[in-house]
Amino acid sequence: MRRARGWLARAIAPFGAGRSDRDIDAELRSHIELHVADNIRAGLSPEEARRQASIALGGMERTKDEYRDQRGFPVIESLIRDIRHAVRLLVKSPGFSATAIVILGLGIGANAAIFSVVNAVVLRPLPFPDSARIMAVWHTPPREQFAGLSTFFSVSPANYLDWRAQNTSFEHMAIFGFRAANLSGRGEPDVLQAAAVSGEFFQVLRANAMLGRLLDTGDDADGHAKVVVLGEKIWKSRFGGDPSIVGRTIQLNGEPCTVVGVLAQPMKFPSWADVWFPLVWRPNERAVRGNHNYLVVGRLRDGVDVRRAQAEMTSISERLAQQYPADDKGWGAIVVPLHQDLVADVRWGLLVLLGAVACVLLIACANLANLLLARVLGRAREIAIRTAIGAGRARIIQQLLVESTVLAIGGGAIGLVAAGWSIDAIVKSFGASLPRASEIALDGRVLAFTFVVAVATGVIAGVAPAWRMTRGDAAEALKQGMGRGGTHAGERRVRHVLVTAEVALALMLLVAAGLLIRTFWQLRAVDPGVDPRNVMTMAVSLPDARYTKPEERARVFDEILRRVRAVPGVEAASAIDSLPLQDGGSMQPVAIEGEPVRPLSEQPELAVRDIAVGYPSVVRIRVLDGRDFTEADRAGRPLAVLVSASAAKRFWPDQRAIGKRLTLGLISNDVREVVGVVSDVRVHGLSVANAQTIYVPYAQVPMPHLSLVVRSTLPPSSVVPAVVAAVHAVDAEQPVVEIQSLDEVIGESIAQQRFAMRLLTAFAALALLLAGVGIYGVLSYTVRQRVQEIGIRMALGAARVDVVRLIVVEGLRPTLAGLAIGLVGAAALGRVLSTLVFGITPRDVPTFAAVAGVVIVVGLLSCLLPAYRATRVDPLQALRAE
């Protein structure tokens, strides 16, 4: 207790508490006076009395020092003294300080911003209790049938039920799927995104209800009353945060549903869900084994790790494959921690970005080191004197490091402000393509990270100058004196090494950015197979509950399309169940007539798209052979399909596809006839070459969900209100959502690439700027240092051109060295980037060449001003200055 009080007193002493120096002085002087008086009384002469008193005290200065040491903590006091000193010095040269702080602010700010993204997305555990135990469980499809497509596959109901019954690794396992939920009866009709979840879903997550209760195993029994759980966000935005919502009935998909609870939502899971309702399967749906439409999560039991769960799931899958070869042959299961599963797509890109900002910061560090070096050399004399009067080397190093750290912390503060802004911008522009984007914030961890980075930056940047300055001996420095003597060869080498490193780092970043820009161009240059210009799209869902009969649905959609086509400015309109390049399009097994009969699980899987009449012409898909669907292809007529050119080539490589027949086993066992071959459309992503697609006419396979595609002669967005009105004229309760142009749909499919490219480009530009500033700074300093030499040269008849050459060569040497090192480094980095590039190799020659050119130009530009200054040197003045 008392000891703690003592420490506290010492800790606050530097801030003016406790004895002042003057107090200590006075007390010791009074001590001497008292002692002198005693001594005189004892008969000593005044001088002797004073001498004796001083000896008895043990020396005035030494006693004062010891006294002061007890007052506070000596290390802290000297630190605080140094900080005060540093702040004073920095305030005295505002130009230098501002430059340094801004440079560091940019570097540290970029790091804080990207770290806060990485922190929220990758590092922070999912906001569920003991979330490391929550796993996603996927099917792995047989590779032959899904050549070139994802190895993670959704799960079929019957397989899930077997997994759940047979496994011992999971405490709870749950399945869920996407549902649209048309909300009506309260203002504008709206489509909510819903998750249909099995009873244990919330037990897997251990999520909490804010109000009421969550769903449990009683709710997914068939025939149960309809219930729904609202998400916190939708409850606030759509229901005004109504506290009495529990027990109320809302209209979902045209049916009354009782709200049983509100879910606290620290994050959205699944990412799309606004509301959750029980997943209820009829017996025939439970038996489906070959159609994979659901996602599975599970919570591991205590003491079971991923490896064991994986081993068990693999053996269960093998058993199922033997038991049900028709559906399950070749299908495996894979267990992935849910967190990893959610962020897998962006993790790599984010880590590359983090590496990029670290490079930017290193460059900023090197810049600061150069600035400090120049400054510290100007203070050589001050430091030499301090050394001469006994300041230890450690003390001086401490002082210099404190200076650079004070600058870096200033930079960190600016950086945090910059990071705050850029986080907002990042979330705004890229939030849709980043999982967990809503959790990105400047939290405590980011603040701590920024502080540590700032201090580390200060120390790293300060080390080189401090080491340089304290190495030489004091007398030497004093002799050279006056702070501007000749530049040492050693010191020049340090500066050149720093600039070389800056250029090399900047170049590597530029190459990375260049590769991503090229990748992005390549992606944009890929012909998606549709012409998105002047096409608007919007989603319309006809819920099962209100339109129970498929024919009824077909009739309503026909009516909607008829009215939309009549809207002024609309050139053509049609519909498709899943837009090109949008997630979630259907993949279905296909059986070709005339080929050996195979079970569903062994049939090749192709994209199957449900389209209304006229779809190909609206998006400019060409009919290469045969005919397009017509109004005649309706229910009751012969079943027709269109195949894409690559699908036709796959199945009938040497024959005409028209008239060939196939079966889509998931829809029905009926045989369908190919009536036309159409041009390919990239359905799975611009970078995925596989475009094999089969189209079925909507009138023959009416699905509850369609996206309208509307080509207009007017600017496409201007027809939207009239189109929405046309839909509402058919059904006023019908929500129209996801209104966007086809261009936007395609753009969204490469949003992640755009995110990585834009940020990396910004950071590379920043790095280049900083490197340019670095070259400029070093040259300016060199010109100042060599004024005399330049003066002499000019006096001896050197032309301006020679002077310019002198400076430019000085600047280009480290630039070119950095260029060479950076090119080698960038080539070596190729592997890191190979997952991020498309259509080019990571050692793309044009990119490397262009970047090298840019770096040389920037290097030359950075030489210009210093070179110009050098030519303005007046020989007479330069010589007289000495």
Add this chain to the structure above:
Amino acid sequence: MAETTDVWRGTLALMILKTLETLGPLHGYGVARRIEQTSGGRLSVHYGTIYPALLKLEQEGYIASAWGVSENNRKARFYRLTRAGRRQLARESHEWALTTDILSRFLRAART
């Protein structure tokens, strides 16, 4: 006796507290003189070492100080015991007595 050892610091603190208890409020010089005299000149250390020790005791709240005027009319900082200081003195003296008692027994026993 080495003047920087912990034992010395500890005993010095105890001597200061005892001095202040015996003589009442006193300045640093007086405390140093008193300790020197009481030890019969066997403790010849620099007077200066008394000041960090006084400050430490004050930081820990065992003594308090204020400027005052000495018996022969000189300004000086006077130290006095606080209540916590008195308790500490009692405790420390007790422990000290105990320690010396044990040690002297031990040393005697070891000799025989």
